[in-house]
Amino acid sequence: MARGQTMKAIEDAIAKLENDRARIDGQIEGLKQALKLSSGLVVAQEFAVQRRTRRGNLKETVLDLMEEAAEHGLTTDECVQKAKEKDISLVPSSVSSLLSRLKSDGHLFFDGSRYRLKQYAGPKQAA
Secondary structure, three states, rough: HHHHHHHHHHHHHHHHHHHHHHHHHHHHHHHHHHHHHHHHHHHHHHHHHHHOOOOHHHHHHHHHHHHHHHHOOOOOOHHHHHHHOOOOOOOOHHHHHHHHHHOOOEEEEOOOOOOEEEHHHHHHHHH
């Protein structure tokens, strides 16, 4: 092969590889974008799950809120609102059911409008 033809073949090979590299770089960039979007979606989904209180944590969350409320106590709606202020999403019907169960189990006192921990119910009410 003549020197000129060899040089042309090398230049053509370089041009082909550069085109391939540009195509591959574009594919890599597209995959990186997809990964960012996908991980952003996963992060958003994980954040949403963290904000929701799982069934096992509902009791703990409600009891913590009751402890914070102390003598004042809480209604179901106030409990849901206080949790929302802490970026915890509670379902009112689940909270109402749990408060009723905690009352039946002797953990809470209900005065007809508000739930309180027994320790904050007062001597007559706690009995």
